Amino acid sequence: MRLFNRKYKIHRQSTAERIILPLFLVFFGCFMLLPLLYIVNTAFKPLDELFLYPPRFFVSRPTMKNFRDLFVIMSDSWVPFTRYLFNTVFVTAIGTAGHVILASAAAYGMEKFDFPGKKLMFSSVVLSLMFSSVVTSIPNYLIVSKLNMIDKLWAIIIPALQSSLGLYLMKQYMVTNVPDSLLESARISGAGEWRIFFEIVMPIVKPAWLTLIIFIFPGLWNATGGVMIYSEQIKTLPVALAQIVTGGIARAGVASAISLVMLVLPITMFVVTQSSIMETMATSGIKE
């Protein structure tokens, strides 16, 4: 089988192209894949295999023991583990849903209406893509504490809602996929603005929401709350799991089991939504 099959053959392919380019891709594919495979293998290794010298990459007698140990440690903890799980699920669900709704509404407003202040708003959003939120972490802490949200799950959720990448991608998607003529004809047939947004626009931009979800989800799912949260009951799953892993090779199996458990959901979501994401990213370009 030819790996690189072009349906149209427009120019001659040199040896370099036929051999070196695929090799290049395979080499870097291995670089990307091996650590992930290592996680999977380590998670299923029994204790004696972890201490085997020389260390083997692949597991020879897979066991579920690491997962059972994880479960035992979890049920022994002072705060019930379901509490941590609930915290993370709550943060992820509310944060993701809220972000998608707020960002879609704002994107629709900025794309299809012309109001004073719009240009300034949108350029501030684009500018904010150019620096990371680390820059604003100090004043953010002060603002969160002024708003009395320190040591509450809202301290993670509320700041995540306003991620500017989501608004930007959604607005770009609407430029090509929500035609003005459609909105006009809906208005002529007497639909109210809110009905148009919820019943016409939102269904059309479904691929874009899935993209917003895939970008906001991993951050919330892995969120620790950092300095904003200190009570044990409010801590999230990644924090609790990180406490289990105190390091050392004996715990490597359990640690890998944890990584694997935390990875399953984001990866499944990416697999399911990949084609919608590609459709949305096709409109992501910055035009000047």
Next chain:
Amino acid sequence: MKNSIIIKMNKLSDSLKNRYRYDVKRFKKNKVAYALVMPFYCLFFVFTVLPVFLSIILSFTYFNILESPQWIGFTNYINLFLNDEIFILSLKNTLIFAVVTGPVSYLASFIFAWLINELPRRIRTIVVLIFYAPSLSGSAFLIWQLMFSSDRYGYFNSFLLRLGIIKEPILWLTDVNYIMPIIIIVALWMSISTAFLAFIAGLKSIDKSMLEQGAIDGIRNRWQELWFIILPTMKPMLMFGAVMSITNSFTVASVSTELVGFPSTDYAGHTIVTHLMDYGSMRFEMGYASAIASVLFAIMITANKVIQRLLQKVGN
């Protein structure tokens, strides 16, 4: 003379009034638009716009949270650049880091996307997942800690020992010579993310007929096709990808603190962000930390603007 001025003033005030009336009318007409935009934008203003200004203001103060901020002018910046050797070191590390990972991750994202784009559909879906998965991984990069473990059980150590390249295990994560390269490798592993997806999507949406037309016009090989047709068509995507890569490459912190510890040996893995966290969330010198944040902000915006200028020239 006076009259003409008065007439002009009247005209001006009329036009202002009209303008005002016009704006009010537009405002009323756009009640729906404001209702749509404001919930998001208010939050954005409170958690992004306002903090940028607050951070700049705080950077000119001494502020330890307990007492109210005291204005001290440029003292923080002077101390930062003249008296804080660790900051200069972290600045140097961050720049080295950004100059290596930024362009490498950007080019790699593009080249991978370009090669993957020609794979058959099924295989493409899987390969995209393999390249993108590490960026979804959260704390899974800790697996590298196991691979670079400093005893003989560490995967790299045992491998090199068996090959006879080294005689005794290397202390990968505590040896000053290896800290930076390891952080760079791990960060690169995690950096194939948003830009990569944007490039794949952009390449997929390129019209095949353009490439055929190009071949008729005398494009002879893949590289010419890339330079003369694909890159210019993808310019907006390239811009977007650059913004994403630059922003990522300047903010490495958790990879450093989790892998090589905080502080790392001789601060070899110290970056601006870890320095910021040190002063912000451990020493509570918020004014000084804000000055660090403002420097980082200035660097990131400048880097973005410069790169955008350069990218404008692609294919021209």
